[in-house]
Amino acid sequence: MNRIVYLNGAWLEEADAKISIFDRGFLFADAIYEVTAVIGGKLIDYAGHAARLQHSTTELGIRCPLDPDALLAVHRDIVLRNAVDEGLIYLQISRGAADRDFAYPENTTPTLVLFTQAKPVLNNPRIKTGISIATLPDWRWERRDIKTVQLLYPSMAKMEAVNRGADDAWLVEDGFVTEGSAATAHIVTRDGTLVTRPLSNAILHGITRASIIDLARNAGIAVEERAFTVDEARAAAEAFITSATNFVLPVVRIDGQTIGDGVPGPISKRLRAAYIESRLASAI
Missing domain, CATH: 3.20.10.10 (D-amino Acid Aminotransferase, subunit A, domain 2)
Structure with a gap:
């Protein structure tokens, strides 16, 4: 498998995508995620997932790096880049990288990752x-x-x-x-x-x-x-x-x-x- 993934504004082969060991998603699970199904290359129930993403980021005080239109565009682009007909898109946003401290750091840059998984969702045995x-x-x-x-x-x-x-x-x-x-x-x-x-x-x-x-x-x-x-x-x-x-x-x-x-x-x-x-x- 050699997927193209999205990481902080860049499109990379999955082996080339790297995240800091100081990322708070890694150190504290200080991150949220969403999963959207794809059928026929199209997004299923996307509006609901986008709304819940907004709820999660607001509750944790994490800023999504992309506005709603740009985030939708990235979802559509990753489907095309990976030729996904049926499967899912995984999205994760963390608070970003900072020296380890239980208190939330100030002025961090959030880490935004998306990747795809091709798998049957209509014909699950x-x-x-x-x-x-x-x-x-x-x-x-x-x-x-x-x-x-x-x-x-x-x-x-x-x-x-x-x-x-x-x-x-x-x-x-x-x-x-x-x-x-x-x-x-x-x-x-x-x-x-x-x-x-x-x-x-x-x-x-x-x-x-x-x-x-x-x-x-x-x-x-x-x-x-x-x-x-x-x-x-x-x-x-x-x-x-x-x-x-x-x-x-x-x-x-x-x-x-x-x-x-x-x-x-x-x-x-x-x-x-x-x-x-x-x-x-x-x-x-």
Whole structure:
């Protein structure tokens, strides 16, 4: 693989892209990130990701080096330079390089990085089978609405889930599911109601989550934004996750217990199809 990446205004081959060892993203995880899906060479749900990027940078007091128009242009350019038909764009902004100190340094130049990953997002083979989930305690910090790069615990949780024979983890706090290791958690009750946790600092404000809720309501599917327990999830008719690169991905087992009929359910499949159709129509 020999990708062209973007680093602080320069287009470089990935082997030539270098960042200071004093960068605060490296030393303190003092950085935020976004991931945007690409299908047919176009950006999916870009406006939502750009808005959440603005929220994250504002909350941490990090300045984005590019204005909105220039940032969009870089996203489009990196797709062309790497001939990405389907995959994702990863963006990361750190506070920049400074001598190591816990206090925020003044007048640093932010570090802005973008790179691509070519991978199937429409024809993920797990769509047909669904995935299995293991529940684990949520031991993260309490500002999960900020999309920071401090992802060590979600990585640990995912690996523990894999060690238990599951595909991924759902994190649990005070008996209630917060979210997945890298996705929003949803269930469908026996009466066909879509249930997902309400927005707060306890979860990332998922862009795909918001789109799916709108699509569900427009389709006449009842939606309840409330917390749900692990027992409620295990007893649900359906369960699924949403994220920028999984769209809607069914969950068929939780802690070894079969959900519904043990296959992707009709509402999950309906919402995935509706999401793909609507987002392809609005891709830029």
